Amino acid sequence: MDDLTKEQRHRAMSHIKATDTKIEVLLRKHLWKKGIRYRKNYALLPGKPDIVISKYRIAIFCDSEFFHGKDWGHLKEHLKSSINSVYWLKKIQRNIDRDTEITKQLHSLGWTVIRFWGKDIIQNPEECVQTIEDAILEQKIQQIELRQPSFPPPK
Template identity: 45%
Template structure:
């Protein structure tokens, strides 16, 4: 099924950069496990979706399309119109993610990136466990 240009435009305009379903679900799950954080923390490079500042852990919840999940296949199969716009845009996003990761890691942060649909919405418990493991690791290095 192909959507009309009007329908596609309306759907794309409704996508928001913060506070998506997966981001909210992960944040609430972490809060219920006792993990305290800041959302969309502007004081650190890259503005992580969830920043656990006490342990310098930055968590990003990435949409598969916008962050180039399975990019080599997707750019051939999924992007059929306006390729001159979308391909460079997504590739810039992928490069920006690399730069953000490197900058944060150079500043002593642990960076965790989860895919919205393939990880957070499919296996929330695993994502929460990964964050908690990093918190526990950081906690143990601080205490020793």
């Protein structure tokens, strides 16, 4: 059951931003401090990732728990008793399916995909940055290995 009137809910929902959200800005600030340069909302890739480190082919998504269905089993049960439950169940399930599809598309294009939940970014942005730094290191190692000449074995 919704505690807000239809007008109050409309006003609240209209203030939800698609880009430059609190969690995106927080993560980007921490990346910038570490000297990691990026592009934001990169429209040339499927799903328009929130942050892209193109040099290392890393796409980062900052997902809010509600709209991207964290703990979907529990949330689904809670939403079944809410107003407009059919709409929300369909919308969030579609978001989950789209997230999965976008991740697959990016992987098939050779990109590393990292997804963070909003609360993880807020509670521990340093850990999120460390995850990204680990992915960069992994990409650097792969790039070096690809550049190594393969010599024929001695006869």
